[in-house]
Amino acid sequence: MGVVKKIARKLKDDQEKGSREKVIEELFNDFNRSRFTVYKMNFVRGIFFGFGSVVGGTLVVTIFVLLLNLFVDLPGGIGNFIESIQNSIKSDV
Numbered sequence: 001m002g003v004v005k006k007i008a009r010k011l012k013d014d015q016e017k018g019s020r021e022k023v024i025e026e027l028f029n030d031f032n033r034s035r036f037t038v039y040k041m042n043f044v045r046g047i048f049f050g051f052g053s054v055v056g057g058t059l060v061v062t063i064f065v066l067l068l069n070l071f072v073d074l075p076g077g078i079g080n081f082i083e084s085i086q087n088s089i090k091s092d093v
Contacts, residue, residue, distance in 0.1 A: 065086070065089065068082050068085060068086060069086070
């Protein structure tokens with residue numbers, strides 16, 4: 001009897017999943033009537049994602065360089081290495 005209940009439960013779950021997928025598909029089609037609209041929206045999202053990535057990367061590198069400035073006076077090879085990185089960054093600007 002347990003096997004029959006498991007099969008019945010599996011069928012019910014599959015029907016609910018299919019129904020949910022159909023509702024989501026209908027909502028998507030209601031909001032986006034043409035493929036051109038979808039492509040345009042994804043293109044704009046991609047531009048903003050790229051811009052945000054560049055700005056975020058710039059902030060991370062800036063914070064990293066500022067932290068390097070704090071540790072220039074480290075003894076040994078670490079201080080010299082950090083100083084060479086700073087000099088190369090300054091020469092590029």
